[in-house]
Amino acid sequence: MNTDRESVRCLSVRRPWANLIVAGYKLIENRTWTTGYRGRVVIHAGKTWDHAGAATAVDLGALGMDSLDHCAAGYLGSVRLDDVHAADDCCTGFGDPTPGVYHWVLSDPIALSAPLPGRGRLGLYSCDDADLVAAIARSVHPTPVVVQVNPIVARAAALGPIQKNTWKRRRDPDQLTLLEIPKRKGRK
Numbered sequence: 001m002n003t004d005r006e007s008v009r010c011l012s013v014r015r016p017w018a019n020l021i022v023a024g025y026k027l028i029e030n031r032t033w034t035t036g037y038r039g040r041v042v043i044h045a046g047k048t049w050d051h052a053g054a055a056t057a058v059d060l061g062a063l064g065m066d067s068l069d070h071c072a073a074g075y076l077g078s079v080r081l082d083d084v085h086a087a088d089d090c091c092t093g094f095g096d097p098t099p100g101v102y103h104w105v106l107s108d109p110i111a112l113s114a115p116l117p118g119r120g121r122l123g124l125y126s127c128d129d130a131d132l133v134a135a136i137a138r139s140v141h142p143t144p145v146v147v148q149v150n151p152i153v154a155r156a157a158a159l160g161p162i163q164k165n166t167w168k169r170r171r172d173p174d175q176l177t178l179l180e181i182p183k184r185k186g187r188k
């Protein structure tokens with residue numbers, strides 16, 4: 001077994017909760033166990049459909065997410081796991097206040113352009129599937145766009161704002177600006 005392969009941490013969540021997480025509607029996940037891991041977590045949508053989640057999707061106005069037809073299964077995208085803490089009258093909204101429950105605080109959901117099929121597992125598991133690892137890496141760090149900077153704009157930015165007085169002093173007195181009306185010469 002090659003242990004050098006890159007892997008991602010994954011969490012399998014029932015549908016449509018998984019879909020609501022990746023779409024950014026739900027950023028607290030309730031679990032009865034905790035983890036010391038922090039960082040990117042890939043969200044896997046399980047086959048199981050949860051009707052309570054569908055009702056919540058309607059309440060949230062999450063279009064289509066109350067229907068199995070619009071909620072893909074498989075690997076949907078990733079979020080960042082920022083914190084895990086015991087429920088303590090906190091995280092109102094999605095945080096389950098039941099004692100013994102842990103709130104997993106998520107942020108920065110990034111959906112894959114297309115879900116990748118695959119089976120989920122229990123717990124916060126590692127997956128070294130090369131296609132999944134590459135797709136998640138691409139989604140989180142898209143190919144940088146080379147920005148073409150107009151050299152005139154770059155020079156203006158480097159010079160800073162034009163000083164009004166300097167502009168006046170250097171101006172050719174015979175040169176008209178767009179807003180000036182030419183003075184009639186030769187008439188007194």
Ligand SMILES: [Zn+2]
Pocket residue numbers: 085086087088090091095103
């Ligand atoms: Zn909380």
